[in-house]
Amino acid sequence: xxxxxxxxxxxxxxxxxxxxxxxxxxxxxxxxxxxxxxxxxxxxxxxxxxxxxxxxxxxxxxxxxxxxxxxxxxxxxxxxxxxxxxxxxxxxxxxxxxxxxxxxxxxxxxxxxxxxxxxxxxxxxxxxxxxxxxxxxxxxxxxxxxxxxxxxxxxxxxxxxxxxxxxxxxxxxxxxxxxxxxxxxxxxxxxxxxxxxxxxxxxxxxxxxxxxxxxxxxxxxxxxxxxxxxxxxxxxxxxxxxxxxxxxxxxxxxx
Numbered sequence: 001x002x003x004x005x006x007x008x009x010x011x012x013x014x015x016x017x018x019x020x021x022x023x024x025x026x027x028x029x030x031x032x033x034x035x036x037x038x039x040x041x042x043x044x045x046x047x048x049x050x051x052x053x054x055x056x057x058x059x060x061x062x063x064x065x066x067x068x069x070x071x072x073x074x075x076x077x078x079x080x081x082x083x084x085x086x087x088x089x090x091x092x093x094x095x096x097x098x099x100x101x102x103x104x105x106x107x108x109x110x111x112x113x114x115x116x117x118x119x120x121x122x123x124x125x126x127x128x129x130x131x132x133x134x135x136x137x138x139x140x141x142x143x144x145x146x147x148x149x150x151x152x153x154x155x156x157x158x159x160x161x162x163x164x165x166x167x168x169x170x171x172x173x174x175x176x177x178x179x180x181x182x183x184x185x186x187x188x189x190x191x192x193x194x195x196x197x198x199x200x201x202x203x204x205x206x207x208x209x210x211x212x213x214x215x216x217x218x219x220x221x222x223x224x225x226x227x228x229x230x231x232x233x234x235x236x237x238x239x240x241x242x243x244x245x246x247x248x249x250x251x252x253x254x255x
């Protein structure tokens with residue numbers, strides 16, 4: 001059904017009754033993927049959640065393929081006690097979620113290395129097209145559609161977690177494309193990242209039915225009207241690590 005006109009609607013109808021059985025757990029469902037998010041305090045509920053998913057799959061003439069299922073434990077600090085492994089499910093140190101590589105320590109070095117590796121392949125292809133006489137304008141269009149789009153895909157989710165070294169690696173790819181005459185776009189990667197952040201935050205802020213809107217803090221009630229602000233939400237407390245989160249980054253940068 002993927003790629004068909006009725007595919008999205010059919011998926012929504014079929015998967016709408018697939019829910020978690022324990023409060024506090026989350027179920028994220030996509031076209032061909034399902035992600036179960038369980039906090040540390042709910043570790044004991046994992047087996048029941050998996051049984052529930054298997055039962056749902058069976059009732060819908062499907063099967064949970066545990067050999068293709070993976071478990072990722074996310075923790076910024078080294079765990080003193082390792083949680084029990086889910087039977088039949090492989091535990092991994094990194095997991096690709098909708099094209100973004102997530103690591104157990106929430107660092108982005110694996111994702112950035114993957115981006116840079118694929119970008120180098122694109123640079124080679126672009127150089128080949130240039131040697132065959134493709135104009136600079138056409139090269140820029142192809143570069144924007146391939147290399148630049150890969151470097152900026154879903155940047156709102158991961159860019160804030162990049163270290164300064166990883167950021168330099170991304171910009172070095174762009175600089176190489178410009179130096180070789182493969183890309184002459186007016187917008188730099190930094191411009192594209194910033195624009196993507198602001199556009200997504202604006203959409204989430206003004207659309208109450210946006211899937212990300214519930215993640216915003218409550219609106220701050222004030223009895224005065226001073227200078228215009230970038231938003232009216234209450235500023236949450238932040239740490240050096242939490243400030244990497246998209247919403248906290250935007251809430252503090254657009255005041």
